[in-house]
Amino acid sequence: MATLVEKAVRIAMxxxxxxxxAIVKDEKxxxxxxxxxxxxxxxxxxxxxxxxxxAKDKRLLFxxxxxxxxxxxxxxxxxxxxxxxxxxxxxDYNGIAQGRKHYSADRSSYKEFSNIDAGFLxxxxxxxxxxxxxxGAASVxxxxxxxxxxxxxxxxxxxxxxxxxxxxxxxxxxxxKISSFQDFAVLKxxxxxxxxxxxxxxxxxxNMVKKKxxxxxxxxDIIYMPSPAGSLLSNINSMACMGNIETGSPLSGxxxxxxxxxGLTILDSGNFAGSVDYRTYDDEGMKTSTxxxxxxxxxxxxxxxxxxxxxYRTRSTGNAGLVEPExxxxxxxxxxxxxxxxxxxxxxxxxxxITNTWYTRxxxxxxxxxxxVPRDLSVMIRNGEPEFAIxxxxxxxxxxxxxxxxxxxxxxxxxxxxxxxVQTTSWDSEGDYCFCPxxxxxxxxxxxx
Amino acid sequence: xxxDTGIAERALRLALSLPHVSYAEAYLERLRSxxxxxxxGEANGAGxxxxxxxxxxxxxxxxxxxxxxxxxxxxxxxxxxxxxxEFGGKAAVTSxxxxxxxxxxYSVKEAIPIEDGNPLNELDKAEKRAASLGFVKYRSFYxxxxxxxxxxxxxxxxxxxxxxxxxxxxxSIIASVNGESRQRFLQLGGVGGYEGFEKLLIxxxxxxxxxxxxxxxxxGVSLPxxxxxxxxxxxxxxxxxxxxxxxxIGHANEADRIMGREAAQAGMxxxxxxxxxxxxxxxxxxxxxxxxxxxxxxxxxxxxxxVKAYGKKIVERxxxxxxxxNREYAAELGKKSNASSRSDxxxxxxxxxxxNTYLKPGRYGPDELMxxxxxxxxxxxxxxWNIDDTRSFARYQGNEAYLIEKGEVSKPVKNYVLEAGTAExxxxxxxxxxxxxxxxxxxGKGEPMQGVPVTMGGGSALLAFxx
Numbered sequence: 064m065a066t067l068v069e070k071a072v073r074i075a076m077x078x079x080x081x082x083x084x085a086i087v088k089d090e091k092x093x094x095x096x097x098x099x100x101x102x103x104x105x106x107x108x109x110x111x112x113x114x115x116x117x118a119k120d121k122r123l124l125f126x127x128x129x130x131x132x133x134x135x136x137x138x139x140x141x142x143x144x145x146x147x148x149x150x151x152x153x154x155d156y157n158g159i160a161q162g163r164k165h166y167s168a169d170r171s172s173y174k175e176f177s178n179i180d181a182g183f184l185x186x187x188x189x190x191x192x193x194x195x196x197x198x199g200a201a202s203v204x205x206x207x208x209x210x211x212x213x214x215x216x217x218x219x220x221x222x223x224x225x226x227x228x229x230x231x232x233x234x235x236x237x238x239x240k241i242s243s244f245q246d247f248a249v250l251k252x253x254x255x256x257x258x259x260x261x262x263x264x265x266x267x268x269x270n271m272v273k274k275k276x277x278x279x280x281x282x283x284d285i286i287y288m289p290s291p292a293g294s295l296l297s298n299i300n301s302m303a304c305m306g307n308i309e310t311g312s313p314l315s316g317x318x319x320x321x322x323x324x325x326g327l328t329i330l331d332s333g334n335f336a337g338s339v340d341y342r343t344y345d346d347e348g349m350k351t352s353t354x355x356x357x358x359x360x361x362x363x364x365x366x367x368x369x370x371x372x373x374x375y376r377t378r379s380t381g382n383a384g385l386v387e388p389e390x391x392x393x394x395x396x397x398x399x400x401x402x403x404x405x406x407x408x409x410x411x412x413x414x415x416x417i418t419n420t421w422y423t424r425x426x427x428x429x430x431x432x433x434x435x436v437p438r439d440l441s442v443m444i445r446n447g448e449p450e451f452a453i454x455x456x457x458x459x460x461x462x463x464x465x466x467x468x469x470x471x472x473x474x475x476x477x478x479x480x481x482x483x484x485v486q487t488t489s490w491d492s493e494g495d496y497c498f499c500p501x502x503x504x505x506x507x508x509x510x511x512x
Numbered sequence: 513x514x515x516d517t518g519i520a521e522r523a524l525r526l527a528l529s530l531p532h533v534s535y536a537e538a539y540l541e542r543l544r545s546x547x548x549x550x551x552x553g554e555a556n557g558a559g560x561x562x563x564x565x566x567x568x569x570x571x572x573x574x575x576x577x578x579x580x581x582x583x584x585x586x587x588x589x590x591x592x593x594x595x596x597x598e599f600g601g602k603a604a605v606t607s608x609x610x611x612x613x614x615x616x617x618y619s620v621k622e623a624i625p626i627e628d629g630n631p632l633n634e635l636d637k638a639e640k641r642a643a644s645l646g647f648v649k650y651r652s653f654y655x656x657x658x659x660x661x662x663x664x665x666x667x668x669x670x671x672x673x674x675x676x677x678x679x680x681x682x683x684s685i686i687a688s689v690n691g692e693s694r695q696r697f698l699q700l701g702g703v704g705g706y707e708g709f710e711k712l713l714i715x716x717x718x719x720x721x722x723x724x725x726x727x728x729x730x731x732g733v734s735l736p737x738x739x740x741x742x743x744x745x746x747x748x749x750x751x752x753x754x755x756x757x758x759x760x761i762g763h764a765n766e767a768d769r770i771m772g773r774e775a776a777q778a779g780m781x782x783x784x785x786x787x788x789x790x791x792x793x794x795x796x797x798x799x800x801x802x803x804x805x806x807x808x809x810x811x812x813x814x815x816x817x818x819v820k821a822y823g824k825k826i827v828e829r830x831x832x833x834x835x836x837x838n839r840e841y842a843a844e845l846g847k848k849s850n851a852s853s854r855s856d857x858x859x860x861x862x863x864x865x866x867x868n869t870y871l872k873p874g875r876y877g878p879d880e881l882m883x884x885x886x887x888x889x890x891x892x893x894x895x896x897w898n899i900d901d902t903r904s905f906a907r908y909q910g911n912e913a914y915l916i917e918k919g920e921v922s923k924p925v926k927n928y929v930l931e932a933g934t935a936e937x938x939x940x941x942x943x944x945x946x947x948x949x950x951x952x953x954x955x956g957k958g959e960p961m962q963g964v965p966v967t968m969g970g971g972s973a974l975l976a977f978x979x
Contacts, residue, residue, distance in 0.1 A: 094959060095599060098773045102603040104576040106861050107592065108960075110565065111582060123557035129564055130582040143560070149630060150548075151555035181597025189601035204775035206959050236776040245776065310551050311650035311686045311695070386549075386557060421779075426896035426909050427695045429650065429686050434909075438779070438901045460780060461902045465931070490777050493961050512905040512933050 067133065068217040071115050074137050076219055078144040082118040082159045083219040084347055084385065087111065090212035095184040097205040097235075100196065102188045105181055116346075116385045117143055118159070121152035125385060157373035159220045159347045160383070166224025166344050168213070173227035175252050176211050183253070184209065190258035191235055197259075198266025200237035201459075208232040222348020230339045232488065235262055236460075239269035242440040242452040243460035245419045247290060249339055249486045249496060268418070269459075272442050276451035278464065278511060284414035285466070285507040286407055286444070289485050291420040293499030294492040295435065296477070297393040298423075298470055299323075300331045302431070303356045303364070305371040306387035313431035313471050314362055323360040323474035326398035331356050331366055333381055333391040337486065339496045340392050345383040351391065354380045357474070359398065366390060393497040397480035404501050407481030409447040411503065416442040416449070420466070421491040431470030437462045455512040463512035479503040513617065513673050514542055517663045519566060522586050527570050527593055528667055535571040535608060537666035539816060541858035545658030548632040550639045552651060558632065565858040572596065574605035576840070578861040609842035609849050611819050613668055618813045619675035622705025626677035629706030631655035634681070637715040642685060648722045649693070650686035655679070657709060662858075670818035676811070678702065678965065679709035680952065683718055687725040694725045695895055696911060701952040701965065703811040724893075724912050732924035733915075745888030746930060746940075746975040747881045747916065750949030752891050752908055753871050754968035758953070760934040761792075761799050762866040762968070764903040765826045765834075766852075767841035769864075778957040779901025782934060783832065785845070792832050793938035796874060796973075799827040801836065803851065803867035809952045810867035810966040815851040817862060824850045826869070830938075838864050856962040863958050871970025874944030881943055881974040883919040889928050890914045890921050907931040937975060945972035 065073070068085035075083035089111040096103040111130040116123070117140070124147045126139055184207045195203040211229035216222070231250040236243060246265045248256050287295070302312040314322060323329070333342055333351025345351055347369055355363040367375070368383035382388040401407040408416060415437075423435040441462045443450040455463025481501030488496045520538040527536035543563040549556040565582035566589065579592050635653045642648045657679050664672040680701035686693055698721055700712045748756070764781040768774055771785065783792075793799075802823030803812045813821055817839050825833040837845065838853035841864065854865040882890065889910070896909040910928035914921045932940075950969040956962070 092960070096773070096776075096959070098604070098775055099771075100602060102575075102599045102601065103773060104578065104604070104606070104861070105597075105599055106578040107580070107596075108859050109581045109583065109588075109592070110859060112563075123555070125557055125559040127559065127561040127563075129562065130584070131562075139560075139562075146558075146560070149632075150558045151632065151636065153554045153556060155554055180595070181599050185597070185599035185601060185603070188599070192602050202772065202775070204772065206776055208959070234776050238775075306551070310652045310684070421901060422898035424896045424898050425695075426911070427686070427693060428684075429688075429693045429695060432896075434896055434898060434907060436898050436900050436905075456782070456900075456902060456904050458780060458782070458902045458904075461782075461900060461904055463900065463905050465898070465905070465907060490959065510907075510931060 066215055067113060068215050070133060071113065071136055071140065072217045072219050074140045075115065075117055078141055080117045080119050084116040084159060085113060086214060086216040086346065087113040088212055088214045093184065093209040095188055095207040097188050097192065097203060100192050100203045102185055114385060115140060117147060118156065119147045121154060121156045122147045122150040123153055123156060124150060155374050157370040159218060160222065160349045160369040160379060161220040162348065163221040168225040168227050170227045172251050173211055173229045176209060176229040179209055179253055187258045191262035194259035194262030195235065195237050195266040198263035199270050200239060200266035202238040203235065205235040218348045220348060224344060226342055233261065234490065235265045237266040237269040238459050239266065241272060241275050241459060242269050244269035244440045247488050249488060251337065269440060271440065272449050272452040274451040275454040276443065277455055278443055278453050280510045282506045283509050284411050284503060284505045286411060286414060286416045287502050287504065288418045289487040289499045289501055290489045291417050292502040293395060293487050293497040294489045295423065295473065296329065296395050296499065297495065297497045299329050299474060300356055300390035300393045304366045304382065304388040304390055308365055311429040313429060317362050320362055321360050322362045322471055323357045324477045325360040327357060327360050327474060327477050328396045329357040330354065330394040331391050332394055335392050335394055338392045345381045346385050347383040349379050349381045349383060351381040394484060395497065395499040396484060397477065397500065397502065400480040400482065400500065404481045407479060407501055407503055408444055408449065410479060411444045412446060414444045415453065416444055419489065423491065433470065434465055434467045436465050465510045467508045467510065473504055476505045477502050478505050513675050514540055514661045514663045519584060519586060520663055520665060523566060523568050523589050524665060526590055527568055530593060532573045533570055535667050537569050539567045539662065539664045539858055541565060541660060541662040543658065543660050543857060545656050546631065547654065547656040548635055549654045550635040553639055553643055555632065567858045571606055575599055575603055576606040580859040606840055607843045608839035609847065611839060611849060614670045614672060614814060614818050614820055616814060617673035620677055620704050622677055624706040626657050626659055626679065626706050629657050629709055631657050634709065634714045638718045641715045641719050642722055645722055647687050647689055647726055648685050649688045652684045655681045657706065664818050666818055672814045672818050676703055677705060681712060681714050685718060685722055687722055689726055689729040692729050694729055696721050696725055697895060699952045701809045702807050703809060704807045708807060728912055728924040728926060732926040734926045740928060743889050744977045745885035747885055747888065747890040748973050748975060749892040750947060750969045750972055751893050751951050753970045753973050754951045755894060755897055755908060756906065756937060757799055757869050757871050757970060758866065758968035759899045760903050760906055761826060762801060762869045765836055766864045767835040767837045767845065770835060771841060771844060774957065777959045782902045782904045788832060790832050791830050793827055793830040794941045795830045796941045796944050797827055797830050797938055798825060798872040800825055800872055801866050801869045805868045808868045808950055808967050812867065815853045816855050817849065817853040819849045819851040821851040836864050836866065838862065854964050856964050860960060860962050865957065865964050866955060866966050868950060868967040870950060870968065871944060871973060873946050873948045873971030876943050876945050878945050878947050878972050881945055881972055882916055882921060884943055884974055885916045886919050888916045889925060890916050891928060891930055904934050906934065936977065940975040940977045941973045942976045942979065943974040947972055
């Protein structure tokens, strides 16, 4: 029996569209919020959305419907056939990928989480809170997030298939006497995290430095923990997407030129083992792969879908989103690495350890100028030793410093890693994941309150 | 208006029939929108979206649950509600403030129904005019026209129907002159029919902003850091005042943030509950959040808990006056809710949000502010901004800023950045202008991140630092 997405494509082709892609995503998300050292509230969301991409004479239309009946979907696609005439053509549109392949779904991680309920999340939250309190936290906040979804897709280019995915993301923010500390865990299996130990470690980190102090504005060597390093450097992969290259990116016109430190390599992967966003195909059915965006500091590739690849006479990198190329999972590596974070701290004469940033904003996406605000534990380092937690305000989470930076300067000044990349995220990056190690960036401009 | 509200009524009855449920409410929403994008002259596709779903909030044994589904099938909802798992151990007990029972229906007048509009027309006009300037090298324009129809009812008998059409525009232009570039984001929007979208005059706004970027690049000066640091008098335009009001006063006065519920997400506040009524700004500062401003992007008449909205003073003559609350945090504070509970759509939980937040205009003309400043900087627009998570230390980059010399606006300055502590900034306000502007934004908070439509603005302000 034909699936809904197969029917959608069939209806579209009958309605005389040139290209059609239909994707249906059936998703369930649970959020257990922790605040003031208590489980605060539970949110459970279920939705099923079908998105149909339609093209006719280079005119493009996207129709998105929530849990439609088949008859509603058919009516909507037929209506789109009339509507599309009013849309101006996208003259550089070159169609969707053509081939013949069916991708079968792997249910393994999906099954892993299928029996988890609020009771499990609650037990985990309590474990995390107990661990944090035993570790010395005065107050604990966080989120336990469970996501599972099933997708099916079909294209008029001959591709079809489906996938299942599930993962958990746990965040904790501990408030200690001197500082606060936020950490994230990304799980492909529920048993991968000892919530008590996770909480305890976060609390211990918030009390890692016993003294607090102020610092002056100036240039510092900065060690970014994986979460801030990853959320900042991941911008490189967005900037390498062809749509952004065309509308203003600091990577425009720099293919095969040095854009980063000679030891820095940034990959973009759709199918990196262990990645939360692992998938075998992109939105138009091309097999996903791993693309070198930067290899040893040199910009090697932009990220393409079929249409942009044809325009620029290259191959799709398997980065098709329904609208334009989208990054997969950034994997950030450095050829030069200290053994671990402690060893990396040992390399710094005068610097700051940054454990979390937020509110990254660009003043110019063409030049890559931006600023970002450290929050939580930020440690002054002198002669390879942690000296004090930087605090310019009353609250333990109030660091009171700001980093002003340029994305390419940051990439060029990223001189040393502090161990292997780990999968990480941040609240600020809205659920985007990447793999990144701690990273030392030299000569960063810092201002203070 | 949504007509078939039967599923919401059945869902509410079902929730209230479950053991240990002390409160329930249902929110049904239909969202329809069309959108268009134009990038570098190419029409980058049009979109049409239709969503319909139901949210149920329940308090059971003191625990707060929010469940949303797009399945128009009471059996599916029944299964969700019955599976509602227990979260125990160290868990918060939620209670709600007592509120008046409301029964209302409201809609927004439309001369041209929003569905009759095509956003592409206005984008094409803007693209043609911006491209013809020659120096606007990169152009991305996006617009959306939509309608939210909702129906809310709760266990206490409150019932609200709402029908709110809205429109929005987002543009990014990068102008390039003599090897230098400057970028500007432009957000416009409102609530109402298609005539409101046309009245935005997007093309005029884009061309004007492009010209301003060019002027800064061609005529602007870059000042040495030591000279920038010595600038004590700053005249902030309604756009700058608006972002500062929103980030450092509005967010800081959200009761859920003050009381720790957002601690792992959008952060905390420099205020504590005990700071109610404390002086936090100069006497010239009165700040209002008013969801009832007609056609403003943050408009609503009843919040997402069915509480009637009104304009409330967050700060009055420099003193903290009222925290923003929903029913949960109003109960914590022993007060009535001031109708600040909003969700970005039916699928997410309603949380405390701003609406249209502004610095109350004063009695001075903008020229009088310049005259009083004598020497300093006038900052008109920003591109980059941020603030720490306690809302104490903000930065607003002067995308378009000018020197003030002899009490008048003179040449543009390219590298001015207003970076200041919140207390320092708001205590420095000595005069507020009689001019007024509201600027559109999408405010992010919560997890999952929810972006809700807001405006922010006010009158211009003279900040005299160190006075």
